[in-house]
Amino acid sequence: MKILLIEDQPELLDSIREFLASEGIVCECCDNCFDAQDKLLVYNYDCIILDIMLPDGSGLDLIDFIKENQENSNILIISAKNSLKDKLDGLELGADDYLTKPFHLAELHARLKALYRRNQLGGTDQLVFREIQVNPEKMEVRVRQAPLELTKKEFDLLLFFLTNKDRVLSRQAIVNHLWGDFTDDLANFDFVYQHIKNLRKKICQAGGLDYIETVYGIGYKFNTAKE
Structure with missing residues (x-):
């Protein structure tokens, strides 16, 4: 948040x-x-x-x-x-x-x-999209009912994508949302790629689909059309 x-x-x-x-x-x-x-x-x-x-x-x-x-x-x-x-x-x-x-x-x-x-979250305690379940209150994520271990930033990143499904999010927007005023202290945003790479890898290894796609030259999008 x-x-x-x-x-x-x-x-x-x-x-x-x-x-x-x-x-x-x-x-x-x-x-x-x-x-x-x-x-x-x-x-x-x-x-x-x-x-x-x-x-x-x-x-x-x-x-x-x-x-x-x-x-x-x-x-x-x-x-x-x-x-x-x-x-x-x-x-x-x-x-x-x-x-x-x-x-x-x-x-x-x-x-x-x-x-x-x-x-x-539509008034509920959980955010659910297909095989992914997120409980923001408990900071818990499940993929196909199995617990998914994420870092704090990976959790916040997933929640940001799920609440902005099908919207293209620039790296600047992602950094501003997750780091706030500390953005001005960052030399570059290259670390965003690593966080997204780790998040995608963990979801896929747990049996989830790779919904996060790169929009080249702009940023990333959580694509709900993926099947």
């Missing part, structure tokens, strides 16, 4: 980022509307955690912008405001959930997982 956190309180921002990272979630951060818009124009996110009170405007004003530029993203509002009107305004504008500060980080995590299940 890849998250964009828009929050202007440094201590809370760091706490949320560190907690989500410990749960294996890629969390990018910014503390104002202007920087948030820059990220939303360039990168894709599974969920946006959005504070209402930001130094250069209201987080509520970002919701339309998010909806225009992040077609498949959920919006979770976090705010110290606890009035019914604020909640209704946020939800009516298109937010998917609302959490009032202060909150336990475990509850925030639970809300994010619920939104992810609803949006990406």
Whole structure:
């Protein structure tokens, strides 16, 4: 899961980022509307955690912008405001959930997982495509009912492909989704090929079909037409 956190309180921002990272979630951060818009124009996110009170405007004003530029993203509002009107305004504008500060980080995590299940997994705990079964909660993969041992990045890569079936994913998009802000520190993206090679090999050795195909000069695609 890849998250964009828009929050202007440094201590809370760091706490949320560190907690989500410990749960294996890629969390990018910014503390104002202007920087948030820059990220939303360039990168894709599974969920946006959005504070209402930001130094250069209201987080509520970002919701339309998010909806225009992040077609498949959920919006979770976090705010110290606890009035019914604020909640209704946020939800009516298109937010998917609302959490009032202060909150336990475990509850925030639970809300994010619920939104992810609803949006990406169709409300179930598992993602199933033919002989492949993925349980994101337990980080388990089965191919023809047999357990498949994957590294964390291989698991995230498979989940990214399964939630974007038949879409061509560039190497840049794959790296941004799996590594987030750390992308700028990478010399090149050659390692993506090795991760994909290992994932394909493990699926095939377990008796699965090789659905991941190379789109030369562009990236990769999980091809559901393979038989």
